[in-house]
Amino acid sequence: MDIIQLKHINKRYDDGFIALKDINLKIESGKFYSLLGPSGSGKSTILRIIAGFTQPTEGEVWFDGKNITDLDPAKRQINTVFQNYALFPHLNVFENVAFGLKIKKLPLSQIKPKVKDALHMVRLDGYANREISELSGGQQQRVAIARAIVNEPKVLLLDESLSALDKRLRKEMQFELRAIQKKLGITFIFVTHDQEEALSMSDEIFVLNDGKIQQNGSPVDIYDEPINDFVARFIGESNLLPGRMIQDYEVEFANHHFQCADAGMKANEKVEVVIRPEDLDIVAPEKGKLVATAQTQLFLGDHFEIKAIDTDENEWLIHSTNGCQLNERIGLYFDPEDIHVMRQHESQADFDARLESYEGEESNDE
């Protein structure tokens, strides 16, 4: 069931800047979503519109079957965890978590067990009397989550809320957040510009750029079938080459013809081809689909990262468990289903039309 729906949301800020352009999205209950995009793409604006802190210029926000576009943020069953956690430094852990319940004038006899449960959920049993300044970054993050979940929201919004943590702690909190979401069974909407974070945590990702949703789908869909070159470049590393459709299931690039898994484009249509670095294997030159010369090689612990130039002068990035010698002639091997074909140089209007038909197909599938 959809818990949140944004319908044709546009946002123009007071200075005339258009931050969101016709945003439509559906959020189901009980799932983990990410809004993923570069800085300035409009992620936080979407979150603030869902929370009610920012009003859309046009469009509607629906929650649980009701239009809540004009509803006061405090009356929405939605809580937000901000990037800086916004904890009260002069209050201890218990008081921070209890704050919202006290505002609601709940008696202490009801507040106490609720705070205890929330602290247990984020594995901070026994920390109730600690001062905020006596906590690590990860613990502060967990207090902020406890403070949000103690209100029993149906949706929790998290705005870049792991970005202040160091890399190791961030990884730990990614697992923890996912575990908390599963345990609570409520919807999380997580804003991040980190594609690895979004891929590893989410049931579904919305990729944003320039105030528009570029693609939405499961992490695997988005990684394996990027809809345009922005998504292909933004999500993971890619080899992107210009090509041409010969016929269904046959494409030309790097001056060769290849079998591929794509159909439905016109013969001769210009396309862009994506092959992920980990889908390339290094083989003997006579066994390769292309022949290339290795230029650089880095050992990254569990694989080699190799750059090579093929006989048509295209540069390739390869992630392989086999290394090679510099300047060695190598064969590059890939399967037809590892070739992802996208239309080339689409105008914005063509892109929008295709996105619309793609979204139409998705809703037909439901």
Ligand SMILES: Nc1ncnc2c1ncn2[C@@H]1O[C@H](COP(=O)(O)OP(=O)(O)OP(=O)(O)O)[C@@H](O)[C@H]1O
């Ligand atoms: N109050 C405002 N007035 C004018 N422009 C704004 C305002 N708030 C945000 N913007 C602009 O709207 C665009 C989207 O901002 P938003 O904060 O939603 O992006 P974001 O994707 O969350 O970026 P970041 O990852 O840097 O937080 C940016 O270009 C930003 O400068």
